[in-house]
Amino acid sequence: MMAGPGGLDDAGGGPARHIPVLLDEVLAALEPSDGKILVDGTFGAGGYTRALLSAGARVIAIDRDPDAIRDGKEMEAASGGRLRLVPGAFSRLDEHAGETVDGVVLDIGVSSMQLDQAERGFSFRHDGPLDMRMAQAGPRAADVVNAFKAGDLTRIFGLLGEERHAGRIARMIEKRRAARPFATTRDLAEAIEALVGRHPKDKIHPATRVFQALRIFVNDELGELARALFAAERALKPGGRLAVVTFHSLEDRIVKRFMGERAGGSGGSRHLPEVQAVPPTFDKPAKVIAASEAEAERNPRARSAKLRVAVRTENPARPEDHSIFGLPKLPEIQAIHG
Template sequence: MMAGPGGVSPAGGGPARHIPVLLDEVLAALGAVEGKTVIDGTFGAGGYTAALLERGASVIAIDRDPEAVAAGRSLEARWAGKLRLVHGQFSELDIVAGEPVDAVVLDIGVSSMQLDEAERGFSFRQEGPLDMRMAKEGMSAADVVNRFQAGDLARIFGILGEEKHAGRIARMIEKRRKEKPFETTLDLANAIERLVGRNPRDKIHPATRVFQGLRIFVNDELGELARALFAAERVLKPGGRLAVVTFHSLEDRIVKRFLSARSGLSGGS
């Protein structure tokens, strides 16, 4: 098994528009894949999948984002018989596979495709609806911001976003939304910046951690990751390999604890 801090997944479909994070390291961790079956649980732009196919693997690729799956159909057609692309959650990768596989790769977090599309509401780099739903269904970030009590918002921002001003920001949101609900990414980001200020030396925008917390909560990302690790354990053949690329400390901690707990098992990954 392999885990390492990285960045967001590539995005798009068909030929990858972005090079996947830690691609060489992931391929090295998986070893020779020719003739083997590999699950790519976070398809994104298909960067990992394409590299695996080019090395002779058969790939079962999964993504919860319907747009990523639709964009990847051309890659599936080009590799007919070698690639099966499924719209679903990687927490159910063992069910999707239906039989034991040789390796599993997961690149955790939001994809650059999702960040680049303003209408998905993941980023405040440009105006967009406050959405953040990877699967494009269920509760949106706007629903959370405009309906949850300040105490619950503070816990989301503080625990999932690791935001030190979580309480202040939550109380500001609760007060402001009485006058006007938060509907766009820039509306929320600007309100946070006005409240806490911005030091020119800061490397990140003051709203970054709040957006992280909201995105993780809306998509149940940590729960999905934990369930995916157990699913990978169930589906991997003896001697199979698991490679996980994490983006932030919360994900990294879950993966490392899982690997540490399993490191003493014989005949495992």
């Protein structure tokens, strides 16, 4: 359910349509059927939820975007009580579910619906306010761009966007905003393009990585994903399935490390070998699944998608340990009062 950070598909064509990514593979992983209780932690436009309901399962669908919850009400009403929509963060999916469940699916990233709405400020394809807030609350991307020092912006763009011109762009922003703060998506994108330049053969706009970094930072996407994985561990029944679809290396690395560490049975740090091993909470994860050539051709957004699946053991959930992820140290967004 994710398009390129600039709002175009990876081929640079038009706006991406909503097509659930790796849908057949997700269904095969979760094995939905009558009587099963499944959590769709990233409801979006309801692509996965619709398919899970069609297979007879009961679904608890979560989304922090109020628009997604509003637009899903008709599906909820038509479900005969088998769909419960929950507004909130998927990092608390165990609390939102309120019961143990048979499966959890997470589709990480921004949805095509959010990208297509200029007023949400996720994309520079259409000009709109520099917002990017999935929950439509808290500090906006404009607040980050206009408030943080160049050094902090450099870390955000470099670590979350892997932008090689991070320092140059951050210094340009700091200088330009003194005369005129950044307020719109196109204003920021054009300023970056004017600084960095754009070769006719470039596949992506020069502002794409900065927009990705800002979106991830504003919504604490990596922290939310890490917390959601621990929440899924607590929510799943023995034998329950966890399926996570990611779209870039930062997300996939978090999921890979979590599943590997939880399946490895080691509860201690590599610096403390004397710590007794802890029983694994997930079986060894299956091999990562990528989209088929046919799906990638049909849906360009699927080209970078990866699906990882793991099965819950009978052992009790372990305490959260965020050190396993090696998440980058970033400035605190709470310092901004947006």
